[in-house]
Amino acid sequence: MRLAGRPGAVFLALVAIALIVAPMGLKPHGVYLISMWAVMSIAAIGLNLTLGYAGQISLAQAAFVGIGAYCSAILTAKFGWPFGGAFALAAVLCFAIGWLLGYPALRVQHHYLAFVTLAFTTLVYLVLRNEEKWTGGTYGISGIPRPSLFGWSTKGGPAFYYLCLFVLAVVSWLTWRLVRSPWGRAFMALRENPLRASSLGVDTRRYTLMAFAIGSALGGVAGALYAPLVEYIDPTPFALGLSLNLLLMVIVGGSGYFFGPYLGAIVSVLLPEWLRVTDSLYLIIYAVAVMLLMVVCPSGLLGLAERLLKPARKEPVARAAAKAAP
Amino acid sequence: MTQVLEVRGLSKRFGGISAVEDVSFELNEGEILGIIGPNGSGKSTLFNCILGQLQPSAGSVHVDGRAVTGMRPCDLNRLGVSRTFQLLQVFPQLSVRENLILAGQEHQGTMWSRLVGRGDAGLTDAAERMIEFFRLGHLADEKAGGLSYGQQKLLDAAMAFMSGPRLVLLDEPAGGVNLTMLADLRERLLAINREQNATFVVIEHNMEFVMSLCTRILVLAEGRIIAAGTPEEVRGNRQVIEAYLGN
Amino acid sequence: MALLQILISGLATGAIYALVAVGFMLLWQTSQTINFAQGEFVMLPAFFVLGAMKFGGMPFWLAIVVGLLLSLIVLGVLFKVLLVDPMLRHGVLPLVISTIALALFFKEGVKTWYAAEAQPFPALWSNDNLEIGGAVISVQNLVIIVVAVTAVLALQWFLARTRTGRCMQATAQNPALARILGVRVERMILYTFLINAALVALASFLISPIYLAKFSNGETLGMAAFIAAIVGGFNQVRGAIAGGLLLGVVDNLAASYISTQYRGAIPLFLLIAVILFRPQGLLGRAEERSV
Numbered sequence: 001m002r003l004a005g006r007p008g009a010v011f012l013a014l015v016a017i018a019l020i021v022a023p024m025g026l027k028p029h030g031v032y033l034i035s036m037w038a039v040m041s042i043a044a045i046g047l048n049l050t051l052g053y054a055g056q057i058s059l060a061q062a063a064f065v066g067i068g069a070y071c072s073a074i075l076t077a078k079f080g081w082p083f084g085g086a087f088a089l090a091a092v093l094c095f096a097i098g099w100l101l102g103y104p105a106l107r108v109q110h111h112y113l114a115f116v117t118l119a120f121t122t123l124v125y126l127v128l129r130n131e132e133k134w135t136g137g138t139y140g141i142s143g144i145p146r147p148s149l150f151g152w153s154t155k156g157g158p159a160f161y162y163l164c165l166f167v168l169a170v171v172s173w174l175t176w177r178l179v180r181s182p183w184g185r186a187f188m189a190l191r192e193n194p195l196r197a198s199s200l201g202v203d204t205r206r207y208t209l210m211a212f213a214i215g216s217a218l219g220g221v222a223g224a225l226y227a228p229l230v231e232y233i234d235p236t237p238f239a240l241g242l243s244l245n246l247l248l249m250v251i252v253g254g255s256g257y258f259f260g261p262y263l264g265a266i267v268s269v270l271l272p273e274w275l276r277v278t279d280s281l282y283l284i285i286y287a288v289a290v291m292l293l294m295v296v297c298p299s300g301l302l303g304l305a306e307r308l309l310k311p312a313r314k315e316p317v318a319r320a321a322a323k324a325a326p
Numbered sequence: 327m328t329q330v331l332e333v334r335g336l337s338k339r340f341g342g343i344s345a346v347e348d349v350s351f352e353l354n355e356g357e358i359l360g361i362i363g364p365n366g367s368g369k370s371t372l373f374n375c376i377l378g379q380l381q382p383s384a385g386s387v388h389v390d391g392r393a394v395t396g397m398r399p400c401d402l403n404r405l406g407v408s409r410t411f412q413l414l415q416v417f418p419q420l421s422v423r424e425n426l427i428l429a430g431q432e433h434q435g436t437m438w439s440r441l442v443g444r445g446d447a448g449l450t451d452a453a454e455r456m457i458e459f460f461r462l463g464h465l466a467d468e469k470a471g472g473l474s475y476g477q478q479k480l481l482d483a484a485m486a487f488m489s490g491p492r493l494v495l496l497d498e499p500a501g502g503v504n505l506t507m508l509a510d511l512r513e514r515l516l517a518i519n520r521e522q523n524a525t526f527v528v529i530e531h532n533m534e535f536v537m538s539l540c541t542r543i544l545v546l547a548e549g550r551i552i553a554a555g556t557p558e559e560v561r562g563n564r565q566v567i568e569a570y571l572g573n
Numbered sequence: 574m575a576l577l578q579i580l581i582s583g584l585a586t587g588a589i590y591a592l593v594a595v596g597f598m599l600l601w602q603t604s605q606t607i608n609f610a611q612g613e614f615v616m617l618p619a620f621f622v623l624g625a626m627k628f629g630g631m632p633f634w635l636a637i638v639v640g641l642l643l644s645l646i647v648l649g650v651l652f653k654v655l656l657v658d659p660m661l662r663h664g665v666l667p668l669v670i671s672t673i674a675l676a677l678f679f680k681e682g683v684k685t686w687y688a689a690e691a692q693p694f695p696a697l698w699s700n701d702n703l704e705i706g707g708a709v710i711s712v713q714n715l716v717i718i719v720v721a722v723t724a725v726l727a728l729q730w731f732l733a734r735t736r737t738g739r740c741m742q743a744t745a746q747n748p749a750l751a752r753i754l755g756v757r758v759e760r761m762i763l764y765t766f767l768i769n770a771a772l773v774a775l776a777s778f779l780i781s782p783i784y785l786a787k788f789s790n791g792e793t794l795g796m797a798a799f800i801a802a803i804v805g806g807f808n809q810v811r812g813a814i815a816g817g818l819l820l821g822v823v824d825n826l827a828a829s830y831i832s833t834q835y836r837g838a839i840p841l842f843l844l845i846a847v848i849l850f851r852p853q854g855l856l857g858r859a860e861e862r863s864v
Binding site: 122287294 | 666670673681685799844849
């Protein structure tokens with residue numbers, strides 16, 4: 001989505017300021033939640049690249065968050081690595097595994113690809129649960145340290161939040177550049193018409209693998225932050241449920257829109273918390289809210305916004321088409 | 327005269343049915359070759375075999391003397407071979423300008439420079455010129471999916487020329503295009519042919535369009551070449567008339 | 574003789590998977606619905622029955638009838654009209670998200686409004702075991718196999734031999750053409766949803782006496798049905814049957830002879846292998862691909 005000039009820039013600046021001052025007005029649990037929002041946004045941005053821009057349905061993003069989290073947890077908690085090294089290795093490792101996972105995408109597409117990646121997520125979960133020697137099995141890994149960077153300790157909630165926010169900002173800037181580069185254009189060409197793309201010289205093979213690798217690396221980055229954020233990890237959060245949740249964030253926010261994942265992460269991470277006032281009903285209400293949202297705007301929140309902001313220009317065509325189909 | 331394309335004994339069988347049977351022809355620089363034939367005579371299959379979209383069962387394809395049989399479409403494109411499809415193939419969610427930049431970007435720089443370099447790969451000016459040339463100026467920022475059928479057809483053709491190809495294969499460029507736009511399209515194609523010495527192969531059903539555009543014509547029926555020659559020669563050929571009327 | 578026991582119980586599990594997988598596949602074929610709530614669809618009918626007995630004071634047999642009717646209405650008609658129809662035009666993914674939310678809704682709904690603990694469910698027949706040549710075989714397992722296989726075979730007969738069935742198949746293969754030929758496509762799609770609702774209700778009534786009724790029952794079942802449908806062949810009823818039976822047996826064999834830890838991995842490897850090397854499924858025909 002193009003930023004609508006000056007009003008858009010002003011709005012973004014306001015959001016940035018709000019994010020920076022937010023911890024001052026929040027209780028520790030609130031700071032934890034917005035940190036989690038930042039971490040999940042990063043993972044969803046990765047999935048949005050793979051799915052939203054390049055059109056490759058992946059249900060493997062939870063596995064990469066898991067691999068990133070365990071990589072950073074094992075290296076820092078068990079081997080005493082500095083956070084920076086563990087963080088970088090998590091990203092590189094997920095990039096490599098994501099690249100390999102891209103190969104099935106060269107053979108199969110659409111729902112079959114979704115099934116393969118779904119199986120991959122569950123396999124990774126089984127490995128995390130069963131390889132006790134490395135992962136601690138169902139007991140998990142505790143005492144994951146929050147790092148000190150250049151003499152600045154991130155042990156406190158707000159300090160670690162700023163680290164997450166900083167990483168989110170860097171990731172956002174890099175992704176913004178990527179989607180506006182020829183690579184971003186090639187990704188969208190893959191999504192819309194791979195056959196035509198390849199006849200125009202787009203190496204669909206290479207770009208498909210890259211879309212998977214980069215999206216997965218961002219999953220790893222999110223995981224590397226997740227581990228020190230929660231300070232204790234076990235395999236449960238990285239099961240299929242998280243993959244489905246990340247898919248939900250991308251689709252609900254607006255698949256293929258740059259700002260979709262940020263909104264989707266709000267819906268998925270913060271909305272259930274806000275609904276907690278309804279007590280035991282909060283997940284039920286949440287589920288109904290998601291279904292309603294999908295019925296009302298299947299192209300996600302930003303798709304709805306675009307439709308509302310661009311009045312009626314293409315609407316007649318869409319309506320005529322809807323009428324023509326019985 | 328330099329030879330640009332050489333097709334030797336090309337065949338394609340699907341199961342037991344042979345769609346293209348032992349087709350051979352050559353093409354010199356600057357020529358415009360028309361391929362005509364009744365529906366199902368194997369024209370599009372022939373294109374797809376030449377362009378690497380389908381693997382031929384037998385035969386060979388050379389471009390500028392280089393064997394390219396079975397080469398991937400994207401590699402072939404980077405050797406200067408471009409095409410359009412029978413059915414519309416633009417990227418509906420991208421703007422007209424973005425469609426054109428995409429069509430040229432893989433011919434600029436390396437994978438790495440396309441990642442870290444300029445977002446438009448330095449192609450904005452070239453895209454603007456192409457937009458002007460095909461008279462799509464007022465539509466540059468529109469999403470391609472919002473254009474009329476004829477306009478999309480022009481964009482489709484414009485994309486094929488964006489990389490300055492040596493050889494362009496056009497699959498029914500006139501299909502579904504109205505008369506005014508058709509004249510426009512012919513004029514544009516002839517201009518590119520003249521100015522850049524580009525070589526064309528055109529599949530077309532519109533006889534008037536083919537006859538007025540092409541320097542030479544091949545007639546295909548049931549996967550075989552049954553006649554070849556100048557438009558005048560083909561027009562008077564008995565076999566050609568039978569192939570069309572016999573159906 | 575242990576092997577025979579494992580085989581029988583594997584076939585029983587597999588027969589349930591097959592029931593659920595066939596429904597899953599029918600929905601996909603006629604309306605491109607990948608139903609991530611299919612497991613919860615199996616979990617729910619048992620609670621309709623329990624609810625009818627507890628709150629309505631009905632005898633068991635009447636509760637079963639009510640449970641079946643409620644399934645047809647809620648999981649068949651309402652599911653189609655409220656969720657699938659509005660989203661169909663917008664591609665597969667929004668609908669996938671909705672079925673994920675629907676699964677959550679059913680699970681949390683049962684947990685909140687009925688019970689979080691596993692509930693005993695009356696058996697439709699005796700709990701006895703038979704001894705055949707030293708192997709102990711439960712009557713329930715045998716009944717499950719017989720009932721489920723009969724149901725699926727009857728369905729296949731219906732689809733292949735009756736006029737309505739053939740119209741449904743035509744709808745699945747080419748809705749546009751079917752419409753031109755005068756098939757009432759909308760009605761056929763509705764029938765598919767009703768058949769799916771009936772199949773999951775049957776599965777629910779068959780397994781709940783054994784595994785008890787619990788809100789979280791759907792999680793593993795849905796996944797298993799899903800894998801069975803793909804392994805067998807996504808475009809054929811008999812593929813889904815074979816896939817279900819195979820998966821049930823493999824699962825039980827793996828649990829007995831391979832490490833229990835990685836038992837869950839075997840169906841997944843099967844799934845990946847089939848998709849990559851035989852995407853039309855073990856029994857399916859290759860889908861025609863045009864350039």
